Each structure stands twice: as C-alpha cells, then as structure tokens.
Amino acid sequence: MIHDAKINKNNSSENKVWYAVYTRSRTEKKVLAELEAKNIECFLPLQKQLRQWKDRKKWVEVPLIPGYCFVRITRKDYDRVLQIKNVVSYIIFERKAAVIPDNQIAYLRLVLSQSDFEVEVSFENFTPGEQVEIIQTPLMGLRGELADVHGKSRFIVRLNSINTVFMLDVPAEYLTKLPHEH
The missing domain is CATH 3.30.70.940 (NusG, N-terminal domain)
Incomplete structure (x- = not known):
C-alpha cells in the first residue's frame, strides 16, 4: 500500500x-x-x-x-x-x-504496488552482486542485483543515499542476468 x-x-x-x-x-x-x-x-x-x-x-x-x-x-x-x-x-x-534519486522512489513504489512478493528491509551493506532484471510477473523490467542473504538468493533494490536495501524473494526462473558494464 x-x-x-x-x-x-x-x-x-x-x-x-x-x-x-x-x-x-x-x-x-x-x-x-x-x-x-x-x-x-x-x-x-x-x-x-x-x-x-x-x-x-x-x-x-x-x-x-x-x-x-x-x-x-x-x-x-x-x-x-x-x-x-x-x-x-x-x-x-x-x-x-x-x-x-527519482528512479529509486519509482522502483520502491513499483515493488510495493505488487502484492505477489513479500518485501523485507535490511540496513546491511551487501557486497554488490550480479545485476539482474525481472523478466516475468508485473515487476517485469525492474532491474536490481542478486544477493545471497542467509543462504537464500534475493533480488534487491538499493537506496544508497540512506544505506537501505529492499529484498524480494523472486524465483530464479523470473530473472535474467544483465551484461556487465565496462
């Protein structure tokens, strides 16, 4: 909501x-x-x-x-x-x-508008992982990174300026790896 x-x-x-x-x-x-x-x-x-x-x-x-x-x-x-x-x-x-940044607020709104996934908040600073994009579900097109949290793969969206991370449990089959940026 x-x-x-x-x-x-x-x-x-x-x-x-x-x-x-x-x-x-x-x-x-x-x-x-x-x-x-x-x-x-x-x-x-x-x-x-x-x-x-x-x-x-x-x-x-x-x-x-x-x-x-x-x-x-x-x-x-x-x-x-x-x-x-x-x-x-x-x-x-x-x-x-x-x-x-506006895009981080927009991502947060998008994530919250989809009730299919439980959102968890963490104030930990993770080591950046692989960049991924959601390819299915209403969150399709949302980009973030994959992190290993307590032995579970999680899709995360960062608000770097307040050192906050939003984590979603998104099945691996809904994700695709993004090419590395040089």
Whole structure:
C-alpha cells in the first residue's frame, strides 16, 4: 500500500528532489497527514502485516521503513518540513541531507504496488552482486542485483543515499542476468 500526497498543481516540479526525513517513533502516519495538509509532496511506503493479539489476528498497515518518510521538495521548502511536528531531521549523508534519486522512489513504489512478493528491509551493506532484471510477473523490467542473504538468493533494490536495501524473494526462473558494464 502506498500513500502519496496530492500534488499541488501550482507548484512547479522543477528542482524538486526526494529526501528522507527521520520521524519520532511510531509517528510516520501523523507526519504524512501533516505534510499532506501543508501541500508538501510526500511518500510513506506501507506494507500489510498480519499482527497477532491475544484474542485475534488482524491485518494492519505498517511503515516499510520505521521512522522514515520521504518528501519531494524544493530548497525553499527545506525548513518548512522541519517545522512539522514529529519530524526530527533529514537523513544526513556526507554532511548533507541525503537526496534520493527519482528512479529509486519509482522502483520502491513499483515493488510495493505488487502484492505477489513479500518485501523485507535490511540496513546491511551487501557486497554488490550480479545485476539482474525481472523478466516475468508485473515487476517485469525492474532491474536490481542478486544477493545471497542467509543462504537464500534475493533480488534487491538499493537506496544508497540512506544505506537501505529492499529484498524480494523472486524465483530464479523470473530473472535474467544483465551484461556487465565496462
């Protein structure tokens, strides 16, 4: 499940870039609502999980990356985001707010829009593996890399600027190896 803010048509999308912001614990949905109320383009990746209570089980939507929300803003909106209640800071990489490339956000949206695969998040930094492309399923054309995680082959999509990896269990027959780039 994906939650996106409505895009304010009066704002030019020129010079807008994606940033990751760190939120207070368990306030991601509140931050999303406040960002939307201020017409700030935002994205909160959510995933349905089956939660167990003493008396029942229930499907709930939980943030895929706890404590993170993504905003697409111009430089002039940088401070406006920090004024939102429960936004702690921007994710910093090399002393600057980490810029998330548009294509990585698009990949994440595509992966989450397909409920056929369970998405797992890892904050480990894997040694880059073979580059592969999905050739079947609704994710056809998505490129990533193959990694060996706990003895299992996984298809991974990286968000390098926040050192995060999204892993999918994709059967090998759905993948093709990409030629090496020199």
